[in-house]
Amino acid sequence: MERAARSIGLTGGIGCGKSTVADLFAARGATLVDTDLIAHELTGPHGAAMAALVAEFGPGCASADGALDRAAMRARVFGDERARARLEAILHPRIRAAAEAAALAAQGPYTIFVVPLLVESGNWRERVARVLVIDCQESTQIARVMARNGLQESQVRAIMAAQVPRQTRLAAADDVIDNDDGLAALAPQVERLHQFYLRFFGATDAAPDANSIERL
Incomplete structure (x- = not known):
């Protein structure tokens, strides 16, 4: 591209x-494409990655408003390479796709x-x-x-x-x-x-x- x-x-x-x-x-x-901002959008209240995250890690990974409970997820994956790999397998492809779409629209x-x-x-x-x-x-x-x-x-x-x-x-x-x-x-x-x-x-x-x- x-x-x-x-x-x-x-x-x-x-x-x-x-x-x-x-x-x-x-x-x-x-043109800036900030992958951290994309990740926050994906894991915000009812974000596009939340259904997959809840299915993988259970409802305890979500806060009351439907967003990712970042403190709980950090505690869960910190020092646990397998849990981190599962998290990244959900988030990274979605982040890449959104970043590529933003780059294609760049002016x-x-x-x-x-x-x-x-x-x-x-x-x-x-x-x-x-x-x-x-x-x-x-x-x-x-x-x-x-x-x-x-x-x-x-x-x-x-x-x-x-x-x-x-x-x-x-x-x-x-x-x-x-x-x-x-x-x-x-x-x-x-x-x-x-x-x-x-x-x-x-x-x-x-x-x-x-x-x-x-x-x-």
Whole structure:
């Protein structure tokens, strides 16, 4: 699919600032497809995945309004690889289908798929032209998530431990944005990559030069 081919997979560990960076690309005309938002729609009150989830995990996985009880599901699958695989078998194909439909309808010069578990999922790399990793120090991640979500450091570290290591994520990257220094430092990195993506996907007359971007 032509639209899907003109796409970037944006990922990063918890607290790295994926949504902030994605919004900066959107402000420059990129089309965003956020798989987390798709997952929330699928598992919202009477969402399209809820019947299958209830059938697989029982009515206790749903809250009174018909949405997924996220706390109960997290507790159920955390540390249980078989339960997590059953959950992913229900959600991942539906998320992929919805993401592909959104990409086909895209109007921007390129599409950014925001995929928190892009590296972990194992099949997104073949579906995007480039992988963009938002990176920061682990201490920065921990501080941000503690402030944002009110979690204890041990809880944040447990979430991070369930994701691939930082170096594994960086090894999968075509492009890297450093997000240790806040919004002011993000804008020039996003602008430079945006101009590169326009050239890379043929949205400008200038020829792409993959060597013009060293990992930022």
